[in-house]
Amino acid sequence: MRPALRRGTRILAIALALLLGGAACSDTERRPDAKESGSGRTDSGPKKKGGSVTIANTAGQTWTCNFNPFNPAVFNTSIGFVYEPLVFVNVLGNAAEKPMLAKSYRWNADKTEIVFTVRDGVKWSDGKPLTAEDVAYTFDIMKRVPATDLYSLWTSAGLQSATAAGDKVTLRFKQAAQTYFYFFANLQPIVPKHIWSTGELASRPDTTSVKDPVGTGPFKVDPCGPNNIQYTANTDYWQPGKPYLEKVQYPAYLDNAPANLDLASGKAQWGSQYIPGIEKFYLDKSADHHTWSPPVQNVAIYPNLDPSHADTSRLEVRQAISYAIDRAKVAEIAVGGQQPPANQSGIVTPTFEKYYDAAAVTKAGFGKPDPDRAKKLVEGLGHSASDPLKLTIITVTGYTDWDAALKVVKQNLAPVGIELTVQNLAQQAYLDKLYNGDYDLAYYSQPSGGPTPYYELRAMLHSANTAPLGKPAVSNHSRYRNPAVDKLLNDYATADEAGQVDIVKQVGQVMIDDVPVIPVTESVDWFQYNTEDIGGWPTEDNPYAQPSAYTFPDTGQVLANLYWKPAQ
Amino acid sequence: MRFLLRRLGFFVLTLWAALTLNFFVPRFMPGDPVAALTARTRGRVSRDALEQMLTSFGYKPDQNLFVQYVEYLGNMFTGDWGRSIGGQLGEPVTGLIGQALPWTLGLVGITTVLAFALGTMIGTVAGWRRGGWLDSLLPPVFVVTSALPVFWVALMLIFAFSMNAGSVLPGTFNYDNSIVPGFSPGFVGSVLQHAVLPAATLLITLIGGWILTMRNNMITTLAEDYVRMGRAKGLSPRRVMYGYAARNAVLPNLTGFAMSLGFVVSGAVLIEFVFSYNGVGYLFYNSVQNVDYPLMQALFMLFTVAVLAALLIVDIATVWLDPRARSADAGGR
Numbered sequence: 001m002r003p004a005l006r007r008g009t010r011i012l013a014i015a016l017a018l019l020l021g022g023a024a025c026s027d028t029e030r031r032p033d034a035k036e037s038g039s040g041r042t043d044s045g046p047k048k049k050g051g052s053v054t055i056a057n058t059a060g061q062t063w064t065c066n067f068n069p070f071n072p073a074v075f076n077t078s079i080g081f082v083y084e085p086l087v088f089v090n091v092l093g094n095a096a097e098k099p100m101l102a103k104s105y106r107w108n109a110d111k112t113e114i115v116f117t118v119r120d121g122v123k124w125s126d127g128k129p130l131t132a133e134d135v136a137y138t139f140d141i142m143k144r145v146p147a148t149d150l151y152s153l154w155t156s157a158g159l160q161s162a163t164a165a166g167d168k169v170t171l172r173f174k175q176a177a178q179t180y181f182y183f184f185a186n187l188q189p190i191v192p193k194h195i196w197s198t199g200e201l202a203s204r205p206d207t208t209s210v211k212d213p214v215g216t217g218p219f220k221v222d223p224c225g226p227n228n229i230q231y232t233a234n235t236d237y238w239q240p241g242k243p244y245l246e247k248v249q250y251p252a253y254l255d256n257a258p259a260n261l262d263l264a265s266g267k268a269q270w271g272s273q274y275i276p277g278i279e280k281f282y283l284d285k286s287a288d289h290h291t292w293s294p295p296v297q298n299v300a301i302y303p304n305l306d307p308s309h310a311d312t313s314r315l316e317v318r319q320a321i322s323y324a325i326d327r328a329k330v331a332e333i334a335v336g337g338q339q340p341p342a343n344q345s346g347i348v349t350p351t352f353e354k355y356y357d358a359a360a361v362t363k364a365g366f367g368k369p370d371p372d373r374a375k376k377l378v379e380g381l382g383h384s385a386s387d388p389l390k391l392t393i394i395t396v397t398g399y400t401d402w403d404a405a406l407k408v409v410k411q412n413l414a415p416v417g418i419e420l421t422v423q424n425l426a427q428q429a430y431l432d433k434l435y436n437g438d439y440d441l442a443y444y445s446q447p448s449g450g451p452t453p454y455y456e457l458r459a460m461l462h463s464a465n466t467a468p469l470g471k472p473a474v475s476n477h478s479r480y481r482n483p484a485v486d487k488l489l490n491d492y493a494t495a496d497e498a499g500q501v502d503i504v505k506q507v508g509q510v511m512i513d514d515v516p517v518i519p520v521t522e523s524v525d526w527f528q529y530n531t532e533d534i535g536g537w538p539t540e541d542n543p544y545a546q547p548s549a550y551t552f553p554d555t556g557q558v559l560a561n562l563y564w565k566p567a568q
Numbered sequence: 569m570r571f572l573l574r575r576l577g578f579f580v581l582t583l584w585a586a587l588t589l590n591f592f593v594p595r596f597m598p599g600d601p602v603a604a605l606t607a608r609t610r611g612r613v614s615r616d617a618l619e620q621m622l623t624s625f626g627y628k629p630d631q632n633l634f635v636q637y638v639e640y641l642g643n644m645f646t647g648d649w650g651r652s653i654g655g656q657l658g659e660p661v662t663g664l665i666g667q668a669l670p671w672t673l674g675l676v677g678i679t680t681v682l683a684f685a686l687g688t689m690i691g692t693v694a695g696w697r698r699g700g701w702l703d704s705l706l707p708p709v710f711v712v713t714s715a716l717p718v719f720w721v722a723l724m725l726i727f728a729f730s731m732n733a734g735s736v737l738p739g740t741f742n743y744d745n746s747i748v749p750g751f752s753p754g755f756v757g758s759v760l761q762h763a764v765l766p767a768a769t770l771l772i773t774l775i776g777g778w779i780l781t782m783r784n785n786m787i788t789t790l791a792e793d794y795v796r797m798g799r800a801k802g803l804s805p806r807r808v809m810y811g812y813a814a815r816n817a818v819l820p821n822l823t824g825f826a827m828s829l830g831f832v833v834s835g836a837v838l839i840e841f842v843f844s845y846n847g848v849g850y851l852f853y854n855s856v857q858n859v860d861y862p863l864m865q866a867l868f869m870l871f872t873v874a875v876l877a878a879l880l881i882v883d884i885a886t887v888w889l890d891p892r893a894r895s896a897d898a899g900g901r
Contacts, residue, residue: 071657204624253840
């Protein structure tokens with residue numbers, strides 16, 4: 001016993017000595033915190049360099065330090081930061097375009113062929129110039145390795161060829177491909193041929209891990225660890241003078257709570273998740289704390305329209321629900337007004353105001369909640385408050401804002417004679433039921449839209465996006481099938497701008513007439529920002545990009561524009 | 569020898585059963601990796617494209633389940649654990665585990681040992697001075713704390729030490745993100761500082777069990793004749809307490825301790841989640857969230873092997889230490 005103890009002490013002593021010895025021979029290396037003194041001017045025009053921003057966007061896991069832009073798991077940390085698209089399309093600015101790696105482009109008359117002129121003077125971060133070959137090669141990778149063709153360009157979009165000549169790149173499509181422009185020009189980043197045509201990256205561009213990415217973007221990875229990615233400014237960036245910030249810190253927050261705490265304390269300046277009770281928790285902490293979360297899609301009740309679901313496939317039931325819901329109240333109570341109320345036409349306002357037909361919504365009686373009308377509809381079906389129609393809605397456990405919203409909806413429906421049961425499911429079980437159509441009502445938000453309402457409406461309503469019950473649907477989970485709507489949505493691809501607005505308005509009218517989906521609130525791009533040391537944020541008055549740190553390639557626009565106030 | 573073989577046979581059989589369950593149970597859970605990835609990529613990428621992507625990382629939705637099972641069994645033994653098809657898409661599973669395991673071993677391992685050592689010590693003294701102030705204070709207090717839900721204790725500690733009172737101790741992460749990891753005083757200090765709260769939570773909830781069992785064992789042992797003999801011989805109380813009583817009283821607890829060492833590998837999911845401490849427990853939580861079959865499989869396998877191996881070692885050690893266990897085995901012959 002005793003000798004063993006002594007042996008233990010000796011080991012401890014050696015360990016301690018090692019620890020101290022090791023400690024003595026190296027100093028703690030701290031990431032520089034480029035806080036410099038200076039006046040805080042906030043004028044526009046070129047800015048002096050310096051400073052850093054810390055992003056608080058919950059990652060839910062540690063970083064893998066892979067920056068392969070064909071890997072959907074790392075889109076958020078690679079695209080916008082390191083890799084750039086041909087053209088940036090601003091969803092919040094009426095799809096305004098900003099030429100990026102392509103300085104211009106031209107469609108042919110029937111929109112089946114597009115010619116990009118590649119910008120000259122752009123350098124990859126390893127010093128080699130960007131060429132049209134790089135662009136064509138990026139699209140060739142997607143043809144060669146279908147797993148990298150994440151936007152189905154060579155299949156659904158009908159891409160036939162991508163050829164480079166001089167500084168021009170031509171993409172030829174089988175049919176009009178204008179609606180895919182958002183994807184191939186904006187979402188798809190360009191990679192350098194000289195890196196991606198050798199070794200493992202050439203043979204397995206889909207699965208190969210890229211630790212040291214070479215891109216054209218405003219920042220470079222330097223260094224990346226499991227807990228934090230540090231980006232440093234690309235000093236050879238093609239936009240003159242940009243980026244203004246020297247560093248970006250992107251810690252891997254495993255949960256919302258610590259991310260929100262760091263935002264509240266000012267340790268992180270760029271927030272991108274829902275903060276409950278944001279006034280007290282965040283905004284009141286400092287006059288420099290701001291939030292602006294622009295709406296981009298709908299959060300809606302998806303009724304199951306399959307005839308086997310007798311109640312929800314009846315128009316009267318869906319109309320009654322839509323009339324009964326007090327959307328403004330849901331928005332106010334459920335998310336503290338952080339998500340605006342939606343409308344039955346499914347057009348997200350104010351983001352897509354020009355497509356919104358307010359008169360049509362009002363005319364159909366959806367302008368404000370109308371419980372009396374809902375009551376009449378329910379009575380017509382033989383139900384009343386004392387003998388209610390029983391419906392169940394599925395939602396995700398842990399989505400507290402959805403829970404709160406459904407509580408209000410439930411209260412709204414009870415007096416008109418609909419008894420709503422809220423069924424909380426684990427995310428996997430919920431998605432399983434939703435995709436396969438195994439539900440009556442589902443509370444759901446399309447995960448992403450596009451630069452016009454067309455993209456969300458198509459996802460919700462086009463019959464190509466649905467499937468029979470028991471088979472997973474792509475996005476039309478309510479199983480809506482209407483040939484007239486399909487035709488409208490198909491015609492959108494070849495229509496001119498005025499025609500497109502008209503088509504969206506017509507589809508909005510169908511949303512009002514058929515009530516295939518019941519929008520309740522509008523989902524937003526979560527965004528909180530701190531103006532103490534950093535300026536140049538996108539704001540309601542200057543919405544130059546979607547502001548959340550998880551929206552790519554918009555992050556690239558924001559990163560290039562942020563500047564450090566103390567350095568000015 | 570025969571005993572050893574029988575134990576080994578039992579080990580292999582249990583391992584096989586556990587591995588089989590590990591393979592099939594996750595696949596019978598609702599949801600699939602494609603749906604999880606669709607949700608995570610915010611629907612920007614079509615289902616077909618994602619399925620194709622996952623397939624290139626080794627996901628085989630259409631292959632016969634039995635063929636996959638046989639292949640899986642083989643892979644578990646060869647160490648070819650595949651790549652993650654969940655949140656850390658494409659990362660080799662071995663790398664992910666290798667990164668998380670040291671943190672868990674460090675935090676949960678050291679805390680488990682510490683809880684056992686401290687608990688046994690307190691239990692010994694409490695049992696020796698039965699009815700004394702220590703005995704009437706500590707065991708009841710720690711029995712209460714060990715019954716508290718672990719996440720609640722964690723939240724309370726975070727609330728007390730890292731949110732109020734000027735955030736004395738960090739309540740998230742395993743080290744300060746502004747420090748470049750390396751063998752430096754700042755880094756080591758930061759790691760230790762970040763370990764205080766999660767370790768305290770574990771200690772508070774683990775120690776009670778050890779105190780209570782050790783105290784009760786002590787009381788039983790103190791009634792033994794050899795203890796009375798030792799006292800009668802006039803040995804110093806210290807000698808009787810440690811050499812005669814505690815030494816025998818601790819034996820039953822050693823089994824439990826060895827088993828709890830086996831459970832160290834599986835981490836402390838709740839603790840790691842609440843403290844955003846990226847160890848194995850958190851990795852496991854994530855793999856289930858994202859229906860990451862390869863990662864889940866490998867982790868399940870590690871947990872099973874660790875516990876089974878601990879049990880096997882305990883079995884063998886008990887036989888070696890305690891002649892009674894041996895003779896019971898011999899009696900069956």
